[in-house]
Amino acid sequence: MNMSGLSFNALPPIDLPFRFFLSAPLFIIACALLVLFSGETLWLSRWQPTMLALTHGFTLGFLTMVMMGALLQLLPVIGGIGIAKPRLIATTSHALYCVGVIALMLSFVLASNWLTLAALVLLSLGLSIYLGAIIWVLVKKISQGDSINCFRLAITSLVILLLLGILLLANRAGINVSFITLDKHVTDFHALMGLVGWAGILIIAVSFQVLPMFHVAPNMPKYIRQYLGVSIFVLLIVYIFYTEFALGLIFISHGVFSFTLLSVINQRKRKVPDTSIKYWQLAAGTLLLMNLLYFLPDRFYVSEETPLFISLPDKSILLTAVFIYFYLLSVIQGMLLKILPFLSYTHLQQRCLIDFSAMQFIPHMHEFLNKKHGLMLYYLHILSGLSLLAVIFEPSLYIVFALCLLVEFVWLLVLMVRCMRLYFTVSQKINLSNPP
Amino acid sequence: MSSIPEYMTTKHRECDAFFSEAEAAVADKNWSLALAKWQLFASELTEHLAQEEDTLFPQFEQATGMTAGPTQVMRMEHQQMRALVQSLDNALAAKDKDEYLGLSETLMVMMQQHNMKEEMMLYPMMAQHLSNGDQLIEGFKANVAV
Numbered sequence: 074m075n076m077s078g079l080s081f082n083a084l085p086p087i088d089l090p091f092r093f094f095l096s097a098p099l100f101i102i103a104c105a106l107l108v109l110f111s112g113e114t115l116w117l118s119r120w121q122p123t124m125l126a127l128t129h130g131f132t133l134g135f136l137t138m139v140m141m142g143a144l145l146q147l148l149p150v151i152g153g154i155g156i157a158k159p160r161l162i163a164t165t166s167h168a169l170y171c172v173g174v175i176a177l178m179l180s181f182v183l184a185s186n187w188l189t190l191a192a193l194v195l196l197s198l199g200l201s202i203y204l205g206a207i208i209w210v211l212v213k214k215i216s217q218g219d220s221i222n223c224f225r226l227a228i229t230s231l232v233i234l235l236l237l238g239i240l241l242l243a244n245r246a247g248i249n250v251s252f253i254t255l256d257k258h259v260t261d262f263h264a265l266m267g268l269v270g271w272a273g274i275l276i277i278a279v280s281f282q283v284l285p286m287f288h289v290a291p292n293m294p295k296y297i298r299q300y301l302g303v304s305i306f307v308l309l310i311v312y313i314f315y316t317e318f319a320l321g322l323i324f325i326s327h328g329v330f331s332f333t334l335l336s337v338i339n340q341r342k343r344k345v346p347d348t349s350i351k352y353w354q355l356a357a358g359t360l361l362l363m364n365l366l367y368f369l370p371d372r373f374y375v376s377e378e379t380p381l382f383i384s385l386p387d388k389s390i391l392l393t394a395v396f397i398y399f400y401l402l403s404v405i406q407g408m409l410l411k412i413l414p415f416l417s418y419t420h421l422q423q424r425c426l427i428d429f430s431a432m433q434f435i436p437h438m439h440e441f442l443n444k445k446h447g448l449m450l451y452y453l454h455i456l457s458g459l460s461l462l463a464v465i466f467e468p469s470l471y472i473v474f475a476l477c478l479l480v481e482f483v484w485l486l487v488l489m490v491r492c493m494r495l496y497f498t499v500s501q502k503i504n505l506s507n508p509p
Numbered sequence: 510m511s512s513i514p515e516y517m518t519t520k521h522r523e524c525d526a527f528f529s530e531a532e533a534a535v536a537d538k539n540w541s542l543a544l545a546k547w548q549l550f551a552s553e554l555t556e557h558l559a560q561e562e563d564t565l566f567p568q569f570e571q572a573t574g575m576t577a578g579p580t581q582v583m584r585m586e587h588q589q590m591r592a593l594v595q596s597l598d599n600a601l602a603a604k605d606k607d608e609y610l611g612l613s614e615t616l617m618v619m620m621q622q623h624n625m626k627e628e629m630m631l632y633p634m635m636a637q638h639l640s641n642g643d644q645l646i647e648g649f650k651a652n653v654a655v
Binding site for chain 1 (some may be wrong): 512517525526528529530532533535537582585586588589592594606608610611612613614617618619622625
């Protein structure tokens with residue numbers, strides 16, 4: 074029997090996940106400035122270099138950043154074991170990764186060979202260090218479960234995503250890669266591995282844990298927990314050979330997930346109003362809408378003929394934007410609203426196991442993150458999401474989108490800083506009450 | 510095979526249900542319903558903790574010789590949960606909705622983490638080490654019936 078599962082020292086020091094979380098909104102703030110100063114041309118095609126900078130700012134700078142921080146913390150809670158040498162690993166990988174993402178974004182905007190090479194080296198180094206440590210934990214025999222299996226698939230997707238990214242960057246830097254043709258299909262696969270494999274499967278895995286835990290909801294049906302993650306992963310591989318077929322089934326799988334989510338949320342026992350639940354519902358609704366958009370006949374999209382009412386913009390841009398903004402970002406923000414106070418509280422609470430009297434200093438969870446402030450973030454998120462849709466239809470509205478983004482993510486940053494400041498104030502009080 | 514994991518896990522779920530009902534009532538400012546549900550929760554919790562601390566933990570410690578191990582940590586967490594229950598009692602008496610909901614979110618998260626450790630680790634270990642598990646559970650059930 075594995076006794077280390079009951080050990081509480083597996084939690085890494087709180088400043089490690091915090092630094093990943095804190096850097097994440099900064100990248101979106103940078104993206105907002107990029108949108109603001111790039112003008113309308115940014116929205117012409119997904120191949121615009123500035124658009125590539127923007128998508129990577131969102132996906133690497135924000136989404137992956139938060140997920141990396143959260144995994145550091147989730148593995149010990151769910152798997153009972155954390156990474157070895159957490160401070161060394163997290164500090165070096167975080168620093169290399171941050172500079173790497175900045176270099177990558179700049180390399181797209183400035184089209185500099187030197188920056189492309191720098192991004193290539195920094196990102197592969199930063200991610201390899203991080204992945205090495207996580208994979209070491211995941212291959213060891215830790216508590217088994219459907220979530221852990223999905224984590225493994227998500228991490229595998231990240232590895233594939235990284236390798237393809239390295240190839241694409243090398244190609245961009247003029248290094249000839251002869252064994253593979255780097256065409257649009259490879260870029261599509263790279264994007265899909267990131268959005269659906271890495272981010273998507275991780276979210277599915279997390280949903281298995283957090284809905285029962287935070288909301289006293291029933292477990293998802295066993296067949297969903299066992300087969301959904303692996304089916305999506307297999308479909309991603311099938312995508313290489315049968316693009317349209319696999320893509321359709323990937324959308325349908327997410328539709329199934331969406332119905333399961335809504336049903337589980339509906340059956341939750343904890344009915345107290347909760348912003349994270351609103352985010353999950355928004356995310357589930359988004360997946361249904363995406364199925365509708367995907368299976369809508371092509372004549373509704375930009376075409377020669379006049380469509381029924383208004384013509385929809387480029388299908389892939391629209392679907393990708395909706396998926397990133399209304400699905401991935403929604404879930405991640407909803408999770409952050411739970412994780413930030415949860416981590417702060419748990420870390421302080423564990424120090425009070427030994428010094429029980431210090432419990433009096435610990436604020437309750439809503440003091441770490443005020444519920445009304447969380448709700449405000451949710452409304453800001455919907456507003457900037459709508460402005461993103463508007464700008465896709467009408468690129469001249471880019472200023473509105475940039476400003477909405479700016480407000481939303483500055484607000485998120487403020488919420489994070491407040492939560493962390495309270496943590497350190499209380500931590501100081503506990504120190505003073507209990508001199509070493 | 511022992512029914513310890515099954516019975517004790519069911520009790521966790523029952524506590525969760527009463528707890529959630531009390532919380533929802535507070536959110537609606539239905540204070541009399543909240544108090545009724547909260548008292549149901551509090552007495553279920555007290556009984557559950559007592560079953561662990563007075564019977565299951567000592568038996569487990571005796572059977573395995575682990576006195577400073579997981580049971581010790583669980584006892585410390587119980588103490589923290591009791592402190593939060595006390596604060597929730599006060600918030601309920603003062604009809605302070607925001608304070609109550611902040612504390613209930615906190616206790617909820619603490620209980621869920623605690624339960625996960627017991628259900629995934631401690632109860633299965635008990636089932637393995639305590640040959641009289643079924644008898645103990647029968648005893649609990651008989652006590653409740655009285």
